[in-house]
Amino acid sequence: MTTTQTNPSQAPAPTNPVLRVPPASPAAAAAYFAASLAFHADVSDVAAALAADGDPGFVLVDSRSTAAWDQAHVPGAVHLPTALIPEQAPDLLDRSVPVVTYCWGPGCNGGTRAALALAELGYQVKEMLGGIEYWIREGFEVETWQGRERRAGADPLTAPTDSDDCGC
Template structure:
């Protein structure tokens, strides 16, 4: 008898290696963002793409608020094209981060999604902040 898990065979190891390695070029997780912050190795701009009210209620420390619907060439014009943006939204139930990533990539910026969003951040036991963060000098020519 075959389990539901094995009902569809797993990909060969070489294909699985390529698939999972490629996924890591598109995403990071809450633990990696937090670890980078704790080590003082923040070489990316963390962007909360939710609306201003949600951002004010609580966001990942160090994030700037740039709602996806307002993400435009003018809104990111002060950042060098080499700036890595890490976007997140409410959590796995929200596709706002994906929509923002599409916009940033279309504008020519490297971008990753912080999978899990606010929900993942809280699930990891990390605290949210209500402090408003101004854009940092990382990649910003402002």
């Protein structure tokens, strides 16, 4: 049996886990990120659009259950649980107006399923990243069967504490 000794100076460099798969080309990255922005809206942008005077240009749809809706929802949202979209969307939504969906939060894909169901029916749709969880964590007002309220202060790890604008 022959053994081969490796010269330590010729040993392969340790693999960087971040660069194990090389980054995409700038053109591919630009296409991907442009597409991502076409499919997603963040909580702060949705809140700013809803707070501005006039029509925000979209309808916000909460795709959660009635119990979840009653617990808290974004003021002005339309309640349309995902399972009811095929049956009720034509009566509640205008196909010429873009729709933004949301569900519980980043660990839930209910907003994605609702967006898919609406897209399959011919609606232009985006999903609100972070769902109601990040809406609340960023300090925005919610509505319940008891009225409107603002829950405990904004989470300083998700929203700026000294500005209305995160600067991104």
